[in-house]
Amino acid sequence: MxxxxxxxxxxxxxxxxxxxxxxxxxxxxxxxxxxxxxxxxxxxxxxxxxxxxxxxxxxxxxxxxxxxxxxxxxxTADRPSEDWSARLRRAELAHVYEVRTVVEVQAARLAAVRRTEADLAAMDEALTARLAAGEGGDAAFVTADIALHTAVVAAAHNPVLSDLFAEFVPVLKERLVELVGLLELRKGDPNHGHPAHAELVEAVRRGDAEGAGQGLAAELEATRARLLAA
Missing domain, CATH: 1.10.10.10 (Winged helix-like DNA-binding domain superfamily/Winged helix DNA-binding domain)
Structure with a gap:
């Protein structure tokens, strides 16, 4: 049969x-x-x-x-291959942050060298929106935060880096809303991380590639450390 x-x-x-x-x-x-x-x-x-x-x-x-x-x-295989988006969705957030750091830190360095006036205006607008989002809920704040990071990556003018970061965005939005609440990152500071983000934008503005990369690396690593400690 x-x-x-x-x-x-x-x-x-x-x-x-x-x-x-x-x-x-x-x-x-x-x-x-x-x-x-x-x-x-x-x-x-x-x-x-x-x-x-x-x-x-x-x-x-x-x-x-x-x-x-x-x-x-x-x-050729006994099971379907898993696409990148699916792999990210089931990955530990700490691991996502490690790879995110690799992508974003290099993007920030490139942005400091390649940014245009239009890029700086977009970053300023995103930074202002992030500050304003501090008055809202966690979802709105996370969305505004990611928009600022997206503007920095876009200023690198590398479509491959932009595409890579875009793959992270859906996972980050979903998982970071939970994380902000779980770790109470905004407790007592609704604009969590604003000074670091403002300095990132200024480093890009003055063309300080190392300053932009190091500052962003420190900010992302601090969040990853809190994830591991949770």
């Missing part, structure tokens, strides 16, 4: 993808092995070849199979 079995009507491509993925994960088709042809898979699943073709395309996108011209489709 076929290990697959016919499918019931519903989103057939999704079902086909999931069924083939399950069989690969179970070792029915081991890594390095060759999958049956489209005709065979279509017959066993009770679907058309186009559905099988779409399912195999989805599995290829997940890094589980690879089509080899003239040879067929081969299994």
């Amino acid at each position: 076929s290990p697959l079995g016919p499918l019931r009507p519903s989103p057939l491509v999704d079902q086909a993808t999931r069924r083939i993925e399950e069989q690969i994960a179970a070792g029915h088709w081991p890594v390095g092995g060759k999958l049956p042809g489209e005709v065979t898979l279509a017959k066993e699943l009770g679907v058309g070849r186009s559905t099988v073709r779409e399912a195999l395309r989805a599995l290829a996108g997940a890094g589980m199979v690879q089509s080899r011209q003239g040879a067929g489709v081969f299994v």
